[in-house]
Amino acid sequence: MVRAVAATAYGGTEVIDLIDVESRAPEPDEVTIAVRAAALNRWDAKQAAGAAGTDPAKLPVRLGSEAAGVVTAAGADAVSLEGETLAVGDEVYGHKLRGAQADELTVKAGLVVRKPPAKSFVEASGLLSNGTTAVHALETVGIAAGDIVLVHSASGGVGWLVSQLARLRGARVIGTASERNHDQLRSLGVEPVTYGDGLAERVRVLAPDGIDAAIDTVGTDEAVEVSLALLGDPARLVTIANAQFATVVDAGGHAIGGGAGADPGTAIRDAARLTLAKLFADGAIGVDVAQTYPLDDARTAYDHLVTGHAGGKVVLEP
Structure with missing residues (x-):
């Protein structure tokens, strides 16, 4: 089973908890990633509060969209955003990854890029x-x-x-x-x-x-x-x-x-991803990380996020 951060009801940080979900093998154009870091965004807290709707049938709502980690399984046609074939052991990061706050993710390979070896998973998770x-x-x-x-x-x-x-x-x-x-x-x-x-x-x-x-x-x-x-x-x-x-x-x-x-x-945002990835790899830009928390402390991490004084990124480390 995979541990994932989710809103188990609609409300404040008190509704955020860990749930167990089934692991899923990748389709041909997907990769499975062992998540090493997953960044929080304000939209995640708003989603938990019901900003995207409050249909009880959709609960629990998995949270997160940004993560970095290591590929543990790859489909035969798993090609990254920069056009490279991905394989087990590759270090990657990306965003628009639904339910990214988990200890494992299976996602489209085209949503991730290779992580530069010199950059940490924590920093990479909060870039895009x-x-x-x-x-x-x-x-x-x-x-x-x-x-x-x-x-x-x-x-x-x-x-x-x-x-x-x-x-x-x-x-x-x-x-x-x-x-x-x-x-x-x-x-x-x-x-x-x-x-x-x-x-x-x-x-x-x-x-x-x-x-x-x-x-x-x-x-x-x-x-x-x-x-x-x-x-x-x-x-x-x-x-x-x-x-x-x-x-x-x-x-x-x-x-x-x-x-x-x-x-x-x-269109502007999608086109910017590879430019940002290159600047990041070259050391021209960096991510300011305010605080990291273990996945078990997701609710505390959200408390930090919603105070409005986090400064840099708040990141979970499964």
Whole structure:
């Protein structure tokens, strides 16, 4: 039997538990993976709460979409995302892996890529969901060399990758974060500012002529209000936070991701996966991991995630 994290009812973290499911042999185009790390995302907690529906017939709902591990079985036509035939013993990672928070997964081989030997399973498990969101945000507001971009929650999971990718494009990045994360951001070449009262004035000190673009990864009223106050063109504001979709779109900005009124950006995100994988393998980008937990402590890991102060990725290690 396979242990898997699931919502056994619809609700808060109290409904999250481990269940036993049957192991499944791979089809010709699939691989079975012994999971070494599975990253948590906020959508996982929302799904447990019923954001995708509350049909009791669908319970228990397995959780997770990102994982990294070792191939233990491969179908005859198991070809990875980068077009390589996979075999037993290969180390891989991927996302869009339904029910990824488990100690074993059988998935389409085309959803995974090879993990670089120098990278940990924990870090690899948290790259693609946040990374593809980050690329979508940057593309949406056209970040290019010479731009000054304000990244809200630059030390968060998505903001961390937005900041790195923007810097690689030649942009100057000003990032909001709590004081304790400022040194980390400086190590990325980001100019940190503390969020809270007076944020607009602190940003103006760093950028007296204003900013060129803003990326909201946190969803606070402050993030949106300050961005609009500092931007010359509201069309260069993008939010990934559902709570601000209507406000930002009404102001002339963009909303991306899941939810009403947002651009899912499926083609952009899918195309970004191999680019992100190469940058990751080359050491040009990395994933900030806030905390790891054993699979048995999945509920505690979700408690950490939903506090809103996790910072980097929260990861389970089966």
